[in-house]
Amino acid sequence: MPDWSDVPLLYQAQIEGRCQLHRQENKQKSRAYDWVDQWTKLYHSTDDSGGRSGQPDNSNQWRRNLSPVNRNNSPEPPQFSGEAKTRPYTMTWRLVTNGGQDDGIIRPAIGARGYPYYPGSSMKGAFRRACACTTEQALKYCGKPSQGDQGSEPGILRFLGGYPTDNNWTKNLVDIAHPQQKKQVIQDGKTNANVLLSFHEVTLNFGISSTIPLDEQEWRTIWQIWEKAIGNGLGSRVSAGYGRFKDVPSPETLLQLHLTGQGITATLLDKTPEFRPNMFKAVLRGHTLRLLGGMTDEKTAKHLTQILWGGIDGAATLGQLGISFTYHDDDLKFGEHPYTPPGKSEQIMPLYNLKRGTLKISCMNRRTSPEKRQELAELAKAIVQFSLLLGGFGKSWRRADHRLFFRPYLEKGNKPMIGCHWKFIDSSKSLYLPITDLQQDLSQFIDRLRILFQNYAAKQGYTIHPDNPVHCDWREAWYPYDNQGGVQVWGRIVEDRIKAIKWFHQPYEGTHTLRNLQGSIGRDSQTGRLWHRIYPYYHLNSEGKLQQQKPPIELLTFFPETTEDSAHFIAFLNERSDFVKIW
Known part of the structure; x- marks a missing residue:
């Protein structure tokens, strides 16, 4: 009978004494760090993991030591096909993607071979909202959703998602949400820190392709719409500063001010200052x-x-x-x-x-x-x-x-x-x-x-x-x-x-x-x-x-x-x- 400890933390029962990824107990190391280590072990490079190599060893011992979560993972970032148009954008701080939840812990969407990504479906939704000022434009690029007995009509664009350009996404994945409104304003009381996983200052390479040939002017228009979309922020917690990108202005700015x-x-759970x-x-x-x-x-x-x-x-x-x-x-x-x-x-x-x-x-x-x-x-x-x-x-x-x-x-x-x-x-x-x-x-x-x-x-x-x-x-x-x-x-x-x-x-x-x-x-x-x-x-x-x-x-x-x-x-x-x- 296999040992329960061989089961990756992501798939263990989330109960006391076994695995608790979401809630952080005082003075205890969060199990989320152990899970992240299991997930990202393969992707670490020599400059961010204390000397671990980003290339796998050819021996069978290396593969036997890997957890089941990453035996089939690839250490290389996924690449788009030659027909896709791509552009990289770097986060100003953090990004929480809508990858679903595992027993209450928020984490990025994980694609084939274990690589995290920003889903193409989410790209399409953000793009559609950004070009919704003209219905004709939205229908052309994103298609027409089904209504009643009428079927859907696809648009000409295919949104391929956004992938990290390198393995720096493995750094500082463990994030924290610590609601303190009640303690700060209403009355003192115990507050719990909750764990989530989010990208930290990662560069994402976004890909878009078209079912028909487009000239350079139209591609410029498409990327302008996409930059308007990411200017409004991507993912969750956007209103608190998450999901923003460098050198991409927000079209909805009401007030801009400069501070020193x-x-x-503040510190993360492992006492890293941030x-x-x-x-x-x-x-x-x-x-x-x-x-x-x-x-x-x-x-x-x-x-x-x-x-x-x-x-x-x-x-x-x-x-x-x-x-x-x-x-x-x-x-x-x-x-x-x-x-x-x-x-x-x-x-x-x-x-x-x-x-x-x-x-x-x-x-x-x-x-x-x-x-x-x-x-x-x-x-x-x-x-x-x-x-x-x-x-x-x-x-x-x-x-x-x-x-x-x-x-x-x-x-x-x-x-x-x-x-x-x-x-x-x-x-x-x-x-x-x-x-x-x-x-x-x-x-x-x-x-x-x-x-x-x-x-x-x-x-x-x-x-x-x-x-x-x-x-x-x-x-x-x-x-x-x-x-x-x-x-x-x-x-x-x-x-x-x-x-x-x-x-x-x-x-x-x-x-x-x-x-x-x-x-x-x-x-x-x-x-x-x-x-x-x-x-x-x-x-x-x-x-x-x-x-x-x-x-x-x-x-x-x-x-x-x-x-x-x-x-x-x-x-x-x-x-x-x-x-x-x-x-």
Whole structure:
């Protein structure tokens, strides 16, 4: 009787103690890595697998050692026939293909001899949508689907799929989806990381052929349509930055802005650091939910957020907005922050420093009217401004970057890195809020953003109001503090030194500390109720142009509890500090 361990992980029962590919248990190596190793062993080359050769050994021992999954696989990328027209395109980040699921784990479609690919049927669907502006064009190239008693009519094009051009597709296949909306906005709780497999920065060679001869001009038209298709993104999770390709503009871009930032790098399950563009959508979507949660009930707030950004709560919904983020490889540098906590071994925190990147927010529905596009662009712009006014993006986005603003905290080498710092650059500096009166200008901006959400909800058929007494009972629902919940925003122009950053690490008054308000990390991590941001100070000069002032602005966003700690800190800010209440 054969040993069950000889059965490839893909085909083993997905039960505890046997094989669990989808769910990631803490402190356990994901079995997905073992499965990927079984699958990709043949394809590794000497430069990406620690010396394993990409060419098989001629001995029978080599073939006996292969798992059943790849004994008949080919290490060479599939090639199209000579009649096919092909073009390669390189991903900006990751691509999730619609290859089906195996016990809940998402993975690429796998073709003959074990090679992954982007299916031709999916190519055809994307191509048809891109040329749907002219029915005649769609019928010519893609054919006519069957309707009732009428049979289908084939088009002249054959979509052959997209295949990796080399074996670099074997790198970084194991991806992670870690939903944290509830923990970030609503209440603390345990969240599970789910495993999926996705292509990472792979070049795909797409093939198309025709049943009739076509001249070069028509082929140029065909490739223009295809680039329009991939400009909208391919595969799943497109609205979060997946499925985008380099040097292919999105035809549906509503807002484009340039950013620079630094902070703590996210890591994959094997602790590999990765700069993950989906963090931008996570923050923008989270702020949308906070703001709506302060103006209506929970069901409506979640539903409106899903309409705007998409989601899978109930029926899967394609949102109206999506993001993509691009940068040149030379502009992103990774670093490390080593530290040794008392009584423990040395820890390493991965860091990133992005010199320049471009965030694009796109309309996900090409049939959206110009008027609605303008409204969505205005709302998206305000959400981005709100995000950079009070926080940042990625890990530790609630706190100011301690490398920049509190170096002494890190100098002893026994403390973890905290915070991030993001800025608008180049032409996007125009998105900074001009400030003449700190309290008035910032409070008016927040009020205007809430009105934008009120108007947006009305267009979706919902009546909400900024002064609505009905709001969500969440930790970070955005409504004026009423002694039971809500939010306060405090600020000051830094004339001498940044003050609040020290309050997170030592008593701010007498023996009073922020220990119970600032959150914690570790096994029993708690999300803090305080955000701290150092925001550049701009005002309009006599010519009406933005001009940066030397002192920055220090901002505290506080979601108080009904506790003595919260009450004392509010009294301190109000009576014994130079912070002014902004909102």
